[in-house]
Amino acid sequence: MVKKQTTTKTECKDKHCFIHGSDKAKLRGRTFEGEVIRKLPGRVTIQFERMMKLAKYERYEKRRTKLHARLPDCMADSVAIGDRIQIAETRPISKTIHFMVSKIVKTAEVKGAKQ
Ligand SMILES: [Zn+2]
Numbered sequence: 001m002v003k004k005q006t007t008t009k010t011e012c013k014d015k016h017c018f019i020h021g022s023d024k025a026k027l028r029g030r031t032f033e034g035e036v037i038r039k040l041p042g043r044v045t046i047q048f049e050r051m052m053k054l055a056k057y058e059r060y061e062k063r064r065t066k067l068h069a070r071l072p073d074c075m076a077d078s079v080a081i082g083d084r085i086q087i088a089e090t091r092p093i094s095k096t097i098h099f100m101v102s103k104i105v106k107t108a109e110v111k112g113a114k115q
Pocket residue numbers: 012014017018019020021072073074075
């Protein structure tokens with residue numbers, strides 16, 4: 001097994017972190033759940049599906065939504081691509097980011113242990 005790097009978990013340099021930040025971004029508004037499809041330092045992209053009704057055909061269509069969210073330092077180690085996470089709305093942190101990772105719902109299953 002590969003040993004994980006030892007990190008000081010108590011330290012969190014993210015000033016926007018909603019727990020430790022000096023310039024805290026309060027969580028408020030809507031929350032969404034989705035799968036992590038991209039992970040970059042300090043931010044993640046999640047994707048989820050929603051159903052949209054097509055009135056003309058009286059049927060539903062799947063639409064995908066992507067959202068960018070801030071990933072605080074203290075959570076950076078515990079979030080990986082494929083995980084299901086919850087994000088909560090906050091004030092705009094940058095042009096594309098106005099959500100913050102608030103909770104990890106389910107970590108990705110380890111596939112293909114054999115082979
Ligand atoms: Zn933090």
